[in-house]
Amino acid sequence: MTNKHPFDDFGINLFSENVMKECLPHPVYQKWKTATRKEDALDRPTADAIAHAMKIWAMEKGATHFTHWFQPLTGSTAEKHDSFIEPGDHNQAISRFSGKSLIKGEGDASSFPSGGLRATFEARGYTYWDCTSPAFIRDNVLCIPTIFVSYNGETLDKKAPLLKSAEAISKQATRIVNLFKDKDIKHVNAMVGLEQEYFLVDKEMYLKRKDLVHTGRTLFGSMPPKSMDLRGHYFGSIPARVQAFMEEVDEELWKLGIYAKTEHNEVAPCQFEIAPLFIDANVAVDQNLIIMDVLKKKADKHGLACLLHEKPFQGVNGSGKHNNWSLVTDDGQNLLEPGDRPHENIRFLLFVCAIIEAVDTYPEMLRMAASSYGNDYRLGADEAPPAVVSICMGEDLEIVLEKIRLGENEIDDVVEPKAYAIANLSYVPKDTSDRNRTSPFAFTGNKFEFRMVGSSRSASTTNIILNSIVADSLCKIADKLQGIKYIDEVRKKSLDICRDILQKHHRILFSGDGYSSDWLDEAEKRGLPNIKCYLDSISSLSSEKAVAMFDRMKVYNRAELEARVDILTEEYRKSVKVEVLTLLDMSKKEILPALVREIKFYSDAQNSLGFENSYYQRKIKHLVSLLDNFDKQYHDLKQKMENRQQYPDNMAKAQYLNTVVVPAMTDLRSVIDQIEDAISSDNYPYPTYDDMFVSM
Numbered sequence: 001m002t003n004k005h006p007f008d009d010f011g012i013n014l015f016s017e018n019v020m021k022e023c024l025p026h027p028v029y030q031k032w033k034t035a036t037r038k039e040d041a042l043d044r045p046t047a048d049a050i051a052h053a054m055k056i057w058a059m060e061k062g063a064t065h066f067t068h069w070f071q072p073l074t075g076s077t078a079e080k081h082d083s084f085i086e087p088g089d090h091n092q093a094i095s096r097f098s099g100k101s102l103i104k105g106e107g108d109a110s111s112f113p114s115g116g117l118r119a120t121f122e123a124r125g126y127t128y129w130d131c132t133s134p135a136f137i138r139d140n141v142l143c144i145p146t147i148f149v150s151y152n153g154e155t156l157d158k159k160a161p162l163l164k165s166a167e168a169i170s171k172q173a174t175r176i177v178n179l180f181k182d183k184d185i186k187h188v189n190a191m192v193g194l195e196q197e198y199f200l201v202d203k204e205m206y207l208k209r210k211d212l213v214h215t216g217r218t219l220f221g222s223m224p225p226k227s228m229d230l231r232g233h234y235f236g237s238i239p240a241r242v243q244a245f246m247e248e249v250d251e252e253l254w255k256l257g258i259y260a261k262t263e264h265n266e267v268a269p270c271q272f273e274i275a276p277l278f279i280d281a282n283v284a285v286d287q288n289l290i291i292m293d294v295l296k297k298k299a300d301k302h303g304l305a306c307l308l309h310e311k312p313f314q315g316v317n318g319s320g321k322h323n324n325w326s327l328v329t330d331d332g333q334n335l336l337e338p339g340d341r342p343h344e345n346i347r348f349l350l351f352v353c354a355i356i357e358a359v360d361t362y363p364e365m366l367r368m369a370a371s372s373y374g375n376d377y378r379l380g381a382d383e384a385p386p387a388v389v390s391i392c393m394g395e396d397l398e399i400v401l402e403k404i405r406l407g408e409n410e411i412d413d414v415v416e417p418k419a420y421a422i423a424n425l426s427y428v429p430k431d432t433s434d435r436n437r438t439s440p441f442a443f444t445g446n447k448f449e450f451r452m453v454g455s456s457r458s459a460s461t462t463n464i465i466l467n468s469i470v471a472d473s474l475c476k477i478a479d480k481l482q483g484i485k486y487i488d489e490v491r492k493k494s495l496d497i498c499r500d501i502l503q504k505h506h507r508i509l510f511s512g513d514g515y516s517s518d519w520l521d522e523a524e525k526r527g528l529p530n531i532k533c534y535l536d537s538i539s540s541l542s543s544e545k546a547v548a549m550f551d552r553m554k555v556y557n558r559a560e561l562e563a564r565v566d567i568l569t570e571e572y573r574k575s576v577k578v579e580v581l582t583l584l585d586m587s588k589k590e591i592l593p594a595l596v597r598e599i600k601f602y603s604d605a606q607n608s609l610g611f612e613n614s615y616y617q618r619k620i621k622h623l624v625s626l627l628d629n630f631d632k633q634y635h636d637l638k639q640k641m642e643n644r645q646q647y648p649d650n651m652a653k654a655q656y657l658n659t660v661v662v663p664a665m666t667d668l669r670s671v672i673d674q675i676e677d678a679i680s681s682d683n684y685p686y687p688t689y690d691d692m693f694v695s696m
C-alpha cells in the first residue's frame with residue numbers, strides 16, 4: 001500500500017455484479033439478475049456463458065483452480081479443488097469451465113456430518129451454486145459459494161436453510177408492506193452486519209500451550225494480580241506487528257470486496273474487533289467466514305495466533321459476534337426505521353411487535369442459535385450478556401409500547417392529530433437508541449443487535465432462526481390483515497394486533513441492567529427461560545413447536561432438524577472430550593513433573609541447610625498438599641471420563657459430560673491454578689496469562 005491509494009484494489013478479487021455487468025453480454029447479465037431474484041431459473045446457455053466469463057476473469061488473475069466452496073454442518077467451510085486444465089487435441093492442455101461445473105458439483109460427502117440424513121449406500125453429496133453470493137479468488141483458486149445437499153435433497157449444510165429462511169421472511173414481510181398499499185414492492189432482504197471479536201497472542205507462546213492449540217482456549221491459567229488494572233499498560237499503543245497484521249487483513253479483505261473496518265478494542269488485553277459493513281444475510285455470513293479465515297492466516301504470517309474462541313482466558317472478557325439485523329425493502333426502506341409519517345410508524349410498530357412475539361415464543365432456540373459449548377464460559381460473565389434472552393427497546397420506545405399495551409392510544413379516527421402522538425412516535429428522538437450494552441437483544445435505532453452470539457461459530461444458524469421465527473410471526477399478522485379493504489382499517493387493525501401481541505409477550509421487554517443479579521431473579525419471576533448450558537438448549541431445535549414453525553416456513557423438515565440435534569450433541573461431546581484429554585495429558589506430562597521439581601528444589605534447599613527452616617518447611621508442606629490435591633482431582637477426572645462409556649446414547653453421554661465431567665475439569669483446573677501461583681517461573685512449563693498479555 002505504498003504509492004497507490006489504499007482502496008485502488010478494492011474488490012479486484014471479487015466476481016462482483018459490476019464485473020458481471022462489464023464482461024457478460026447484457027441479456028446474460030439480465031438473466032442472472034432475474035435468477036438472483038428467484039423470478040426465473042438459470043438456463044444452461046446462460047450458465048455456460050457466465051462460467052466462461054468467470055473462468056477468463058479468474059485466469060487473468062492467475063487462478064488455476066476452481067472450487068465449490070460450501071458450509072458443511074461442522075460450522076466451518078470446505079472446498080475441493082479442481083483445476084481448469086483439460087486435455088485438448090495433440091497433447092495440448094486447454095482450460096475449460098462449463099456451466100455444468102459452475103452450477104453443480106458432486107463429491108464424497110461421507111467425511112462431513114449428516115446426522116443420519118445421508119444413507120451409507122448413498123455417500124455422494126451435491127453442491128449447487130448460490131448465484132446470489134459472488135464468487136471470489138483466494139490463493140489462485142476461484143471459489144464459488146454453493147449449497148450442499150444429499151442425494152434426496154435434504155440439506156447437509158448451513159447455507160441452504162439460510163437462503164430458505166431469507167426467502168420466507170422476504171415473502172411474509174413483503175405481504176405486510178404491500179398491505180399498506182403505499183407502493184408495491186417485490187422483496188424484503190434480511191440485512192446483517194457482523195462484528196467479530198478475537199484475541200491475538202504471540203505464536204511461540206501459543207505453540208507452547210497445547211490447550212490453546214487443541215481446544216482454542218486455556219484450560220488453566222491464573223489471573224495475574226491486578227491484570228485488569230494494568231490494562232493501560234497493555235494498551236499503550238498498538239504494537240507494530242499487530243498494526244502490520246491489521247493492515248494486511250484489511251488489504252486482503254478489501255480486495256475481496258469486503259468493506260472491513262478493523263479497530264483496536266480496549267475491552268480486554270489482546271482483544272480486538274473487526275466489523276464489515278452490513279449486507280444481505282447470506283453474503284454477510286459468507287464474508288464473516290472468510291474474515292475468520294483471513295484473520296487466522298494473516299496472524300500466523302505475523303508471528304501471532306488469532307483466537308476465535310468465546311473464552312480463551314478465564315476472568316477476562318470473552319469474544320462475541322454481534323449480529324446486527326434489519327429488514328430492508330427492494331426499494332431501500334428499512335422496515336425497522338421509525339419513520340416520519342404515521343403509516344410508516346404503524347408499520348414499524350407492527351414489525352417490532354412481530355419480532356417481540358417471535359423472540360418471546362422461541363427464546364430457547366435463539367439461545368441455542370447464539371451458542372456452542374465455548375459460549376457457556378462467556379455468557380453471564382465478565383461483561384457478556386446473560387443466558388436469558390430478553391429484548392431491550394430503549395426506555396422511550398418501551399413507554400410507547402406500554403401505552404399501546406394498556407390501550408391508552410385507542411385510535412378511533414386515525415386522522416385525529418392527538419392519535420398520532422403515539423402512533424407516529426414523532427416525539428421519539430431516533431438517536432436515543434440503545435447504548436445499553438448489557439442486553440442480549442437490543443434495538444439500536446434501526447436494527448436489532450443480537451449480542452449473545454459467540455465468536456467462534458458461523459452466524460448462519462443465528463440468522464436462519466431469526467429469519468424463520470420472525471417470518472412466522474409476520475405470516476400470522478399478514479393473515480389477519482389480509483383482505484381488509486381500506487387503509488385506515490388496516491392501520492386500526494394493526495394497532496389491535498400490536499396490542500394483543502404486547503399483552504401476551506411484554507415479559508420479554510427489559511431495558512435495565514442485564515448484568516445484574518436482580519434481573520436474573522426478575523426474569524425468573526417473569527417465566528423467562530434461563531438455560532445455563534448450551535447442551536440443554538440443543539433439543540429446542542426439534543421441539544414440536546419448532547418443527548411446526550420450520551415446516552410452515554419451509555426451512556427445515558423434521559428429519560433435518562433431528563439430524564442437526566444429533567450432530568450438535570455429538571459435536572458437544574467431541575469438544576468436551578478433546579478438552580479433557582488435553583488437560584489430562586498436560587497435567588500428567590508437564591504440570592506434575594513441574595510440581596515435583598519444585599518440591600525437590602525446596603527439599604534440597606532445606607537439606608543443604610543442616611537445620612530446620614520454618615519457611616522451607618511451610619513451603620514444602622504447601623506444595624505437598626497441592627500434590628495430594630492434584631493427584632486426587634486428576635484421577636477423579638480420569639475416572640469420571642472413563643465412566644462415560646456406561647451411557648448408551650449420544651444425548652445421555654453428552655448430559656453426563658455436561659453435569660459430571662465438565663465440573664471435574666473445573667476442579668482440576670483450580671488446583672493447577674494454585675500450583676501455577678505456588679511454583680517458581682523457572683519451573684513452570686507454560687506461558688502464563690501475564691506472559692501472553694504482556695508479549696503483545
Ligand code: ADP
Pocket residue numbers: 191192193194195275276277278279322324325326327334446447
Ligand atoms: P456498534 O455501536 O455496536 O459498534 P455500529 O454502528 O458500528 O455498531 O455497527 C455495527 C454493525 O452493524 C456494522 O457491521 C454495521 O454495518 C451494521 N449495521 C448498521 N446498520 C445496519 C442495519 N440497518 N442492518 C444491519 N446491520 C447494520
Ligand code: MG
Pocket residue numbers: 195322449
Ligand atoms: Mg456491537
